[in-house]
Each structure stands twice: as structure tokens, then as C-alpha cells.
Amino acid sequence: MDPESIPGVGPKTAAALADIDDPERALREGDVAAIAAAPEITPARAARIARSAIQARHDESGDVLATDRATEIHRSILDLLQSRAVTDAGRQHLRTLYPSTARSRIDSVRERVERAIDREYPDDLSSDLAAVHPRAEAATVRVRERCLATGDAERYAAATERFPEISVETVADARELADLAEGYATVIALDRAFGGLDIEGDVRVRPDALDDPVAVVPERVLATFGANRDALRAAIAVHRRVGLDPPCDLDALDAALDQIDADGSVRPGAEIERLERAIEGFDDAVGAAEQTATDHLRAAIEDRDVTIEGADLLSLAERGAGVDTVLERELGDAFDAAVSAGRSAIVDRLDLESRADRVDRALPDEPTYPIAFEESVLADLRAELRAARDRRRLERTREVARELAPFREAIDPLLDAALAVDVDRAIARFAAEYDCTMPEIEGAGTEGSGIDIVGGRNPLLPEAPGGVDPVDYTVAGVRLLSGVNSGGKTSTLDLIATVTILAQMGLPVPADRVRTPIVPSINYYGKHRGTLDAGAFESTLREFETLIDDAGQGALVLVDELESITEPGASARIVAGICEALADRETTAVFVSHLAREIREETTIEIQVDGIQAVGLDDGDLVVERSPVEGVLARSTPELIVEKLADETDRAFYDRLLGKFEAASGD
Structure with a gap:
């Protein structure tokens, strides 16, 4: 359907409609929500455009409502129907209903109405319907911790166009790729030539990445579902409670939606939460572990008497040995036990059993007092935990995005079907409250029959x-x-x-x-x-x-x-x-x-x-x-009053007046 063939749609409006997904379908089906998504088209205007499109599809050129009072009656009818709808989209859709002269249009609405009236609606369905709305556009996504890298100019241009959410960098060799890995949490290399290189950091060689947007920017999918999460879950509830035939596996979609928040962020899961706790509590855990080890060593020292013979003391002094040498010789076992207690404290507190060997590397080899762990090793461990968290977060983001991606085509049908229930329910409520029946509409050639x-x-x-x-x-x-x-x-x-x-x-x-x-x-x-x-x-x-x-x-x-x-x-x-x-x-x-x-x-x-x-x-x-x-x-009312007075009295005056009315009625 050519938009400009619709009455009231000019070049400017047609250009605006071209910005929406499948404008021809939206006009053909009178989809007010889809039409209202076009730039600078309000829902009220979208309803008028949808109505005109429906009229054009049924080859109707005239308006049945020929006077202002007829239009007022139609508007009052719409008010009655709209007051029984719950959603704005449902109310706007009801505005597309109009008195038609096309039997095809009348019959198509009647078929829908008859189904709507026969359906049962739970009493508390309004709470579910209230959360349903047409597909909302997601906020613009910008990913700063990840980039694409390529040395090919055409691939660079294609990547820039396809993935505006992330940076696309040009690299000539492995050194430049390694430099990128220092500034980004994840680098996705698009060139097969980079395969097999040993580069420190999260560098992934994916020549097929341009064809796999979920792997590159899973946030795009998640943003769409996040913006529509509550509406989709409400629509799922409507489908289940009313018994609609769903466009997808509702249980699978509901389970996938349960893993994201309204902003599209993925709920972390047990592993990420464990790593987050370890990172957030790292410094406190290290301090507590060092104190635990020191306390163990102090207690051991206080419980023991250390005797040093004079000759031994002179020998130690001649070699320049200090107290730590004395501690190692006299309290070596106690020191090892103290260090072990500190190790257990940090591993248990941060749940780092899988990285216990990294903790072991931070333990002091020589006896000291107080006991302190090796800071450089701890810094590496801290960075490793952050990197592990980021990698797992990206993996989980991709996992959830891949779960949701197959449902993208079901978003509009799912929401539209739930919104249609709002329209049907409003009509059914009107019919029930006013004890309505379907009229008998005579066929063609019966004009003037009354x-x-x-x-x-x-x-x-x-x-x-x-x-x-x-x-x-x-x-x-x-x-x-x-x-x-x-x-x-x-x-x-x-x-x-x-x-x-x-x-x-x-x-x-x-x-x-x-x-x-x-x-x-x-x-x-x-x-x-x-x-x-x-x-x-x-x-x-x-x-x-x-x-x-x-x-x-x-x-x-x-x-x-x-x-x-x-x-x-x-x-x-x-x-x-x-x-x-x-x-x-x-x-x-x-x-x-x-x-x-x-x-x-x-x-x-x-x-x-x-x-x-x-x-x-x-x-x-x-x-x-x-x-x-x-x-x-x-x-008339005066005649009734005169008749009443004539019956109540015997005065000739009222009889005379009543006779005037009777004479007039006999003429």
C-alpha cells in the first residue's frame, strides 16, 4: 500500500512512515502503535491515518457521519468503549472503529467482536494489561571496554557501519594488537592473520564476527529486551490467563527475561557474584589474614622460651644474622603454621580455593614479624580476579543474549496480541454492561427498508x-x-x-x-x-x-x-x-x-x-x-394538566379549555 494513496497522507508524512519497520504492514493492518512510532506522528494522528488506511483498503471514499451531531454521537460511543480499555494503545486502536458502508469491513469487525464476547476474561486481568505497551525503543548502547580490530580498510568500514556501539580500531601488526589489549578488556580481531598469536590479555580472533552481532555486541539484544521486559512479562501473563495461542515458547522466554533487569543488564549469577565478593573484599581479607598469621606467631613466641648460648650468639653476630634468623632456627615450624593460618583465612574468606596456588605465591618465604604477604603478587592476583570477572561477565552476557535473540521476532506479535485483548475486553465489557446483541444487517439493495x-x-x-x-x-x-x-x-x-x-x-x-x-x-x-x-x-x-x-x-x-x-x-x-x-x-x-x-x-x-x-x-x-x-x-403537557383539573373539579372553565384540545385533535 502506497502511503501517499491514503487520504490525508502527504509526502512529509509518507517520509516519516518510511522510518518505521514494515510501514506497508502497519498501514494494511491499521497498526496504530507502529504508525505512532514514526517521527512527529502523535498517537491521535496515527489513529486517523490507520482509519484512513482501512477505509482505503475497503475502497471507501465517503464518510457516513455527515453532520456534527452524528460525529458527536460517534465520539461519545468511542468514549464509552475507550473508558473500558486499560492501555493507551488499546484506547487509540478503538479510535480506528468507524461506521462503514463496506460489508467486508463490517463483517471483519463483527467476526472479531463475536470472538471477543465469547471469550472469558479474569476479573483482575487489568493489572496485567496495564503493564503492556507496544515495543519500546531501547536506549542507545555504548560499549567502551571492548573493541574490534582489523587491518583491512573494507572490513573496517563494514564493521563501523554494522556496530556503531563499539570502537573499531585499525592495527597493522601483533604489537599494535597487543597495545589495544592493554587499553580494552576485550579485543575482537577480525583478521584471520592474527590467529595463533600469543598476546597477553583477552584477545579473540573472530573473522566471522561481522555476521554474529550477538557475539560482538550482546548488549544490543539485551537493551531491546530490557526496555520491553516488564511489558513482555505482562503480555506472557495475559496469553496464559486468556488462553491465547502464543507466537513462541512462553516458558523459555519468561525464564530468559528473568535473567535481565529493566535496563538490560544481566543478573550476575553465582560465579560472577563470587568474584565480585572476592574483589570487593580483597583488601580487607588480606589485612585480616596478615593479622591472623601475625597473631598466631605472637602466641607461639609467647608460649616458648628461646635460649641462645653465648658462643651461638657470637657466631650469629659474626655472620651478621638478625632476629629473623633466630626465628627461623628456633620457631620455623611455628612460623610455617602461622603463615598457613593466614593462607587459610584469605582463601576461605574470598572463596579462592581454585586460585590457592596464587595465594601461596604471595606468602613470605623468610620468617618476619609482623607477617606481611608479598604485595606485588597480591596486585597480580587482584588484577587476575578482575579480568576473570570481566571475562565471565561478557560470557554470561553473551549466553543470555543468545537465549533471548531467537525471541526478537516474537516481541511485536506477543505485545500486539495482548493489546488486542485489551481492545476485545473493552468491547466485551461494553456489550455486557449494556446487555447488547449483534444487530441484523440487511444486504445490498435493501436501502430505504427502515x-x-x-x-x-x-x-x-x-x-x-x-x-x-x-x-x-x-x-x-x-x-x-x-x-x-x-x-x-x-x-x-x-x-x-x-x-x-x-x-x-x-x-x-x-x-x-x-x-x-x-x-x-x-x-x-x-x-x-x-x-x-x-x-x-x-x-x-x-x-x-x-x-x-x-x-x-x-x-x-x-x-x-x-x-x-x-x-x-x-x-x-x-x-x-x-x-x-x-x-x-x-x-x-x-x-x-x-x-x-x-x-x-x-x-x-x-x-x-x-x-x-x-x-x-x-x-x-x-x-x-x-x-x-x-x-x-x-x-401535550398542557392538555394533560387541563384534563387533570377538569377531572378534579366541576368548573366549566376547564371543560371549555379541554374542548379546545379535543376539537384540535379531531381536525
């Missing part, structure tokens, strides 16, 4: 879902809907618009049963506030002219008290003319009006009047039958 609603419950009312009075209403052709103030006329228009929009979105409707054709446009004109001035009145008439000229057969027209635009007498004639024109177009239309009688009298064709009946007063409050009665002009 809309049949049984037990419809307007979800846009402020009442709780279970507290809305159900409405039955069948609309075909052009109707006038009469009724008392606050009787539910506007709510009935909202219900008709809502179930039609929901049905053409492919979604369930809040009703016991709904049958509707696919209407090409929904034209809902809300109630005007007050009489319009001449300019606004002219503009309103032009809107209806455009509607009548452009609307194809089968359009849905809903109009709320159009008579308020001008004087009652003139407005009745204008509405009558509009109704006649719409009837010629075989349009389904409902006009709410308090002038239903006057409008009917002005028409030259038969226009049915339906009424939302008030059946009485209860302590001053109207008792209303919410379902319109077909072919019946509803009585």
Missing part, C-alpha cells in the same frame, strides 16, 4: 445502564415524531443514530433486537437554540438543499425541532417541503416537532405522525410511555 429497534436502551443517557427505559420503534420512510417536553423525543433520535452507527461499526447494539440496512450517510441535525437570524436561516436551508441533492437513496436523516429556526407558521411549511423532498429520495427520516399537526396539514403527501405518549401525571410529574406509538399524535 430501521427496526426492539428494547433499545440509549447508552448516552446519564443513567446507569440498567436504569434506562427500553424503547421499541420501527422507522421506515419519513416520520414526524411528536411528544411532550422531556418525554424522550431527542433521546429516541440519539438511540436511532447510536444503534445505526454501532451496527455499521460492526459492534453490538444495546437492544434486544435491531434490524437495519447499511445507510450511506447519517445526517443528524440537533436542536437549534432560539430563532436564527436571516443569514443563519439561509445557511440552514442550504444545508438541506445539499442533503437532498447529494444524499443517495437510503440515507438516514434525523432532525430535532427544526421549527425553532423561524416563526411557527413558516417553519411548518418549510419542514413540510423538506419532508416531501426526502420522501422522493426514499430516505429514512425522523423529524421531532411540536408542530407535527401543522406540518402534516402543509404536506401534499401522506406523512405518518408517531407519538411518545404521556399517560398521566403523578404528583405533578409526567408519566410517559417511552416507546413511540405509530400513527398517533401525542398529547
Whole structure:
């Protein structure tokens, strides 16, 4: 799919979309999260682009929502759905749902909705869903303790391009390679010519390294999984709890993720932790071991009496011998025991049994007091421990990266499937809370056949879902809907618009049963506030002219008290003319009006009047039958009040007034 073939996508946006992975797939599938990953495209705009792409794929050029009020109803429906989603991505995806005229689009959504409604969702699934998000981009990785080395210019250029995370150095010979080994913990030589050289340090000859990024920069893989670790683990939980078919081995991925932290760093493992403890405690352990050895020797000396004959003392003095010679001759065994105690102390404390021979080399050969270990040997041992730790850390980093690398292709499918559950669950919750059912959508060629609603419950009312009075209403052709103030006329228009929009979105409707054709446009004109001035009145008439000229057969027209635009007498004639024109177009239309009688009298064709009946007063409050009665002009509130007063008294005044209403209804 060419991005610029999508309405609303120009060259600049198309260039931005080219920066994401597989933009054609993202547009084809309406993947809001993937589209939003493009530079300078917000999630809201991504949703609009995705919706346009879906419309283009189903060859839809028009917008069913032809008026502001119809658009408001659609937005309110989306608000109801989005309020039941947990994730931002789920809410944005719900914005791609729109009333369609393409049966293929409607049916594809219906199939998904039916599966969503049939699925069971654990009550506490929200906590898992809340941690799921689309793939996050990892922070830029920079590795400073490792480098690549080569003497080949082409290989240098290739390595620099492929591995921007690490330094690539040029070397001409073994000496320069050895120099690099002094400055880097690990050097990876790319040239086969360096094989077999004995160079001190961690120098690895890997001619195939350019084809093995995990060996060179395992941090790249780890950074990606670290940035998405919590989301992936939450997605794994969603898959398990909902019973989704996973794109990979969830147990293996979960175990691998358990080895890294959120920043992508690898959890050390037992060997690295042992080496870390040895390095961190090295100086203290050496000091304690020397003190232990010295204390042992002091105790031995204090426990023994050393007697030196005069001749022996003179002999020692003549040879320049010191006290250490005396100690060696008289306390050699005790010194050896003391040194052994110090050795055991350092080996046991630092867990250095595997390097005990290196500790032995640090022990003093000649008796001294106090006992001190050989510092140069200890420094070498300390450096050796650090090098061993670094090597093991790199080995473990590579091991974990190799465990995770096979799951890279599963990241997006795993996250997307969990986010789809959020969308499905939101729809299922809406359907359950409003006791919805799937509407019957008539096929092509049934335009103008009308809309049949049984037990419809307007979800846009402020009442709780279970507290809305159900409405039955069948609309075909052009109707006038009469009724008392606050009787539910506007709510009935909202219900008709809502179930039609929901049905053409492919979604369930809040009703016991709904049958509707696919209407090409929904034209809902809300109630005007007050009489319009001449300019606004002219503009309103032009809107209806455009509607009548452009609307194809089968359009849905809903109009709320159009008579308020001008004087009652003139407005009745204008509405009558509009109704006649719409009837010629075989349009389904409902006009709410308090002038239903006057409008009917002005028409030259038969226009049915339906009424939302008030059946009485209860302590001053109207008792209303919410379902319109077909072919019946509803009585007004004043008539009900006059009737009530006439029944309660025998005054002729009220009888006279009531007679006026009865005479009007008989005309």
C-alpha cells in the first residue's frame, strides 16, 4: 500500500512512515502503535491515518457521519468503549472503529467482536494489561571496554557501519594488537592473520564476527529486551490467563527475561557474584589474614622460651644474622603454621580455593614479624580476579543474549496480541454492561427498508445502564415524531443514530433486537437554540438543499425541532417541503416537532405522525410511555394538566379549555 494513496497522507508524512519497520504492514493492518512510532506522528494522528488506511483498503471514499451531531454521537460511543480499555494503545486502536458502508469491513469487525464476547476474561486481568505497551525503543548502547580490530580498510568500514556501539580500531601488526589489549578488556580481531598469536590479555580472533552481532555486541539484544521486559512479562501473563495461542515458547522466554533487569543488564549469577565478593573484599581479607598469621606467631613466641648460648650468639653476630634468623632456627615450624593460618583465612574468606596456588605465591618465604604477604603478587592476583570477572561477565552476557535473540521476532506479535485483548475486553465489557446483541444487517439493495429497534436502551443517557427505559420503534420512510417536553423525543433520535452507527461499526447494539440496512450517510441535525437570524436561516436551508441533492437513496436523516429556526407558521411549511423532498429520495427520516399537526396539514403527501405518549401525571410529574406509538399524535403537557383539573373539579372553565384540545385533535 502506497502511503501517499491514503487520504490525508502527504509526502512529509509518507517520509516519516518510511522510518518505521514494515510501514506497508502497519498501514494494511491499521497498526496504530507502529504508525505512532514514526517521527512527529502523535498517537491521535496515527489513529486517523490507520482509519484512513482501512477505509482505503475497503475502497471507501465517503464518510457516513455527515453532520456534527452524528460525529458527536460517534465520539461519545468511542468514549464509552475507550473508558473500558486499560492501555493507551488499546484506547487509540478503538479510535480506528468507524461506521462503514463496506460489508467486508463490517463483517471483519463483527467476526472479531463475536470472538471477543465469547471469550472469558479474569476479573483482575487489568493489572496485567496495564503493564503492556507496544515495543519500546531501547536506549542507545555504548560499549567502551571492548573493541574490534582489523587491518583491512573494507572490513573496517563494514564493521563501523554494522556496530556503531563499539570502537573499531585499525592495527597493522601483533604489537599494535597487543597495545589495544592493554587499553580494552576485550579485543575482537577480525583478521584471520592474527590467529595463533600469543598476546597477553583477552584477545579473540573472530573473522566471522561481522555476521554474529550477538557475539560482538550482546548488549544490543539485551537493551531491546530490557526496555520491553516488564511489558513482555505482562503480555506472557495475559496469553496464559486468556488462553491465547502464543507466537513462541512462553516458558523459555519468561525464564530468559528473568535473567535481565529493566535496563538490560544481566543478573550476575553465582560465579560472577563470587568474584565480585572476592574483589570487593580483597583488601580487607588480606589485612585480616596478615593479622591472623601475625597473631598466631605472637602466641607461639609467647608460649616458648628461646635460649641462645653465648658462643651461638657470637657466631650469629659474626655472620651478621638478625632476629629473623633466630626465628627461623628456633620457631620455623611455628612460623610455617602461622603463615598457613593466614593462607587459610584469605582463601576461605574470598572463596579462592581454585586460585590457592596464587595465594601461596604471595606468602613470605623468610620468617618476619609482623607477617606481611608479598604485595606485588597480591596486585597480580587482584588484577587476575578482575579480568576473570570481566571475562565471565561478557560470557554470561553473551549466553543470555543468545537465549533471548531467537525471541526478537516474537516481541511485536506477543505485545500486539495482548493489546488486542485489551481492545476485545473493552468491547466485551461494553456489550455486557449494556446487555447488547449483534444487530441484523440487511444486504445490498435493501436501502430505504427502515430501521427496526426492539428494547433499545440509549447508552448516552446519564443513567446507569440498567436504569434506562427500553424503547421499541420501527422507522421506515419519513416520520414526524411528536411528544411532550422531556418525554424522550431527542433521546429516541440519539438511540436511532447510536444503534445505526454501532451496527455499521460492526459492534453490538444495546437492544434486544435491531434490524437495519447499511445507510450511506447519517445526517443528524440537533436542536437549534432560539430563532436564527436571516443569514443563519439561509445557511440552514442550504444545508438541506445539499442533503437532498447529494444524499443517495437510503440515507438516514434525523432532525430535532427544526421549527425553532423561524416563526411557527413558516417553519411548518418549510419542514413540510423538506419532508416531501426526502420522501422522493426514499430516505429514512425522523423529524421531532411540536408542530407535527401543522406540518402534516402543509404536506401534499401522506406523512405518518408517531407519538411518545404521556399517560398521566403523578404528583405533578409526567408519566410517559417511552416507546413511540405509530400513527398517533401525542398529547401535550398542557392538555394533560387541563384534563387533570377538569377531572378534579366541576368548573366549566376547564371543560371549555379541554374542548379546545379535543376539537384540535379531531381536525
